[in-house]
Structure formats: structure tokens, C-alpha cells
Amino acid sequence: MKPLRSFSVLPGFGLSLGYTIIYLSLIVLLPISAVFIFSSQLSITEYWQAVTSPRVLASYQLSFAASLVAALINVVFGVLLAWCLVRYSFTGKRIVDALVDLPFALPTAVAGIALTALYAPNGWLGQIIEGQFGIKVAFTPLGILVALVFIGLPFVVRTLQPVLEELDLELEEAAASLGANRWKTFRYVVLPVLFPAILTGFALAFARAVGEYGSVIFIAGNIPMVSEIAPLMIISKLEQYDYQGATAIASVMLVISFILLLVINLLQSWTAKRTGRNA
Secondary structure (H helix, E strand, C coil): CCCCCCCCCCCCHHHHHHHHHHHHHHHHHHHHHHHHHHHHCHHHHHHHHHHHHHHHHHHHHHHHHHHHHHHHHHHHHHHHHHHHHHHHCCCCCHHHHHHCCHHCCCCHHHHHHHHHHCCCCCCHHHHHHHHHHHHCCCHHHHHHHHHHHHHHHHHHHHHHHHHHHHHHHHHHHHHHHCCHHHHHHHHHHHHHHHHHHHHHHHHHHHHHHCEEEEEHHHCCCCCCCCCHHHHHHHHHHCHHHHHHHHHHHHHHHHHHHHHHHHHHHHHHHHHHCCCCCCC
16 A cells, blocks of 8 residues: 655645755855856956955954854843743833834844934934043944944844743743752753754844944944955945955855854754754
8 A cells, every 4th residue: 555645735845846946046056156256257366365455354354253242242132132021021011022123124224324323422322422431432343343233133032032932931940949049040951942042043143244234334434444344345346346356355254154154053953962952
């Protein structure tokens, strides 16, 4: 007797896989391959000079360092915010929950202008911070960090919320009944469950921050060797019709970002297997 075929509302595997590969090729693989095709038109010496000039190296350092720090900040405060939204009821909870998605809905250029207006030396927050503490935010690397934190926070919160909602409170109650304090309960019971989701949120926030342009360009100040980000260097090359130079810088960012995300995904997979939660 032939085994019964499982019912599926989607077409057969072959047809579905074919459509998936075609769609992925057009949307993702083709643009990525174009980056390497254009940059390959340069000689090795020209390519090396394009991607290792002092201004470009400084932009790499600023982009990846600021993105890493912003993602780490978002992990800390994203966990706290997601925990409050899931575990507690308070006045204005729905408003706070809706505000989390504001960076998703707000155009990046509008976000950049708004942040610049707030943190400029004559802005509402900027004049207080600079006047009271002597810290200049706008038109400095610190302003870039503020913008990257703003656009990356929703990725961490929205990744953690479903996991926290499914987390069984009985596990925490059992740990408390066995004498564990709050820190030990969080460290040994809650954190192992949340860690894969935290890594996912971190990776999403980091990836978004590395390629961010619109919300950063206004508050950065774009001072050479100080507050120039790598996407700005790509745009500058394109404005000079130097397509090979622009794609050369883009290829370096693409390779570094891919390696970092691959490491994060491998760590996430290893953590899921170690905790016995891999699908």
C-alpha cells in the first residue's frame, strides 16, 4: 500500500523551490553579484588603494564600532523593555508598545532631522547636555551612536517579546521554591531560554546599523576622519561616478558583515543545541 501523502496548501516541493530560488536570485543574489562584478574591473592595486585609503579605513572603523556598541546597548535596554511590556501592566502600556515600532514607520531622513534638532547645540536636549555636562552629541561620533540605537531598538524588543510570552512562569516559581534568588533565577533559568533570541535581536540590530544612512547622515556632521560613515563614502564615490570605487568599498562591508553575521548565527545554533531547544 502506498503511504498517504501529507496535505499541503502550497505547490509541490520542486515548484516551490524553483520559485524561491528565482525570487532570491533576483532580489538578493543578483545585486550582490553586481557589487563584485563592478569591483572586479579594478586591478588588485587599484582595488587595494580604494578600500584602504585613510578616510575609508576611518569610516570602516566608525561604522562597525558604532554599530557594535549600539547593538549591545539595544540588547541591554531591549531586554528590559520587552520584559516590562510582557510581564507588567501599567498605565500607557499600549502607547509604549506602539512607540517601539516608531523607528520602523518613521522615514529615516525624518528621524535624522528630528534627532539633529533635539541634540544640536541649540536643541532642546543638546543645549542641556552640552551646557550642564560639556558633552557635544550632534555632529560627533556620539550622535551617530544615538541614531543607531534609535533605529535598532525595535529589532531586539520585537524578537524577545514572543519568547518571553511563551516562557512558562512555573519554571521561575520552581527555581524560587528551591531557594534561588532573583539573579540566580534569571541567570540559570530565564537567560538560557532568552539567549538565542537575544543573539537574533543583536544580529538584526547590528545588520541594520551597519548599513544605515538616512538617520545618520544629518546628525553625523560628516567630518573627514572623524564622523564619516562607510555608506557616506559609497555615496560620495557614486556622486563622482566612480562606480568601481563605490562597489569596492561596498564589497568589503559586505564580506565583513557576512562573516560577523555568520559567526553570530553559528553561535546561536550552538547555543540552541546546547540548551536542547533546536527545532
